[in-house]
Amino acid sequence: MDLETIIQTRRSVRIFSDKPLEKEQLESLGLAAIWAPTGGNAQPWYFIIITGKGTIKVIKTLSPGLLGNPQAVIAVLADKQYNVRKMGQVGETLALMDCSMAAQNIMLRAWDLGIGSCAVRSFNQKALQEILEIPEHISVELLITLGYPGHEPAPPPRRESVIQWDRFHGET
Ligand SMILES: Cc1cc2nc3c(=O)[nH]c(=O)nc-3n(C[C@H](O)[C@H](O)[C@H](O)COP(=O)(O)O)c2cc1C
Known part of the structure; x- marks a missing residue:
C-alpha cells in the first residue's frame, strides 16, 4: 500500500x-514509535508492548473504551515532568503531542503490515x-489495541470543508 492509501x-x-502477531511485527511498531517527531528531540515517552493474554484481560477490565480481544496492546506513556524540567511548562503540552505523533506512527505502520x-x-x-x-510521575496517555481485523469497519464521514486555503473561511 502507498502511504496515502494506508492513511x-x-x-x-x-x-x-x-491470529497471533509476530514478535518482529511488534518490534517494528516500537521502532515506528521512536522515530516520530518529538519537540526538542526530548523523547519524553515510553512504549510498553503487552502480549500476555492474562495482562491484556486485566487491562480490558480496567478500560471501558477497550473493545474486542486484541492480540497485543501498546501503552504509550509520557514523562511530562521530565519535559517540564527540560523546557518549562510548554513541555507538558509537547509531551502529549509527541505521544500522539508516536501513536499515529504505530497505527499507520500496523496497518501497513495488515494489522488493525x-x-x-x-x-x-x-x-x-x-x-x-509505572512510577507515579509517568502517565499512560493512550492504549493502542492491535490484532488482525475481524471486521471491516465502514469509514466514518470526514468533513473536507475543514481544509481551507490562505485564511480562515469560517466554521463548518
Ligand atoms: C485520542 C483518541 C482517543 C480514543 N479513544 C477511544 C476509546 O477509548 N475507545 C474506542 O473504541 N475508540 C477510541 N478512539 C477511536 C476513535 O473513536 C476513532 O478514531 C474515530 O471514531 C474515527 O474512526 P477511525 O479511526 O476509523 O477513522 C480514540 C481515538 C483517539 C484519537
Missing part, C-alpha cells in the same frame, strides 16, 4: 481475529500504572 484506509478496529488497531483513552489511569509497574 485513508486505516480504521479503528474493535473486533480482532485470533484502535486508540483507547478510556481507562483507569491509577490501576493501569499499578499493574504495569
Whole structure:
C-alpha cells in the first residue's frame, strides 16, 4: 500500500481475529514509535508492548473504551515532568503531542503490515500504572489495541470543508 492509501484506509478496529502477531511485527511498531517527531528531540515517552493474554484481560477490565480481544496492546506513556524540567511548562503540552505523533506512527505502520488497531483513552489511569509497574510521575496517555481485523469497519464521514486555503473561511 502507498502511504496515502494506508492513511485513508486505516480504521479503528474493535473486533480482532485470533491470529497471533509476530514478535518482529511488534518490534517494528516500537521502532515506528521512536522515530516520530518529538519537540526538542526530548523523547519524553515510553512504549510498553503487552502480549500476555492474562495482562491484556486485566487491562480490558480496567478500560471501558477497550473493545474486542486484541492480540497485543501498546501503552504509550509520557514523562511530562521530565519535559517540564527540560523546557518549562510548554513541555507538558509537547509531551502529549509527541505521544500522539508516536501513536499515529504505530497505527499507520500496523496497518501497513495488515494489522488493525484502535486508540483507547478510556481507562483507569491509577490501576493501569499499578499493574504495569509505572512510577507515579509517568502517565499512560493512550492504549493502542492491535490484532488482525475481524471486521471491516465502514469509514466514518470526514468533513473536507475543514481544509481551507490562505485564511480562515469560517466554521463548518
Ligand atoms: C485520542 C483518541 C482517543 C480514543 N479513544 C477511544 C476509546 O477509548 N475507545 C474506542 O473504541 N475508540 C477510541 N478512539 C477511536 C476513535 O473513536 C476513532 O478514531 C474515530 O471514531 C474515527 O474512526 P477511525 O479511526 O476509523 O477513522 C480514540 C481515538 C483517539 C484519537
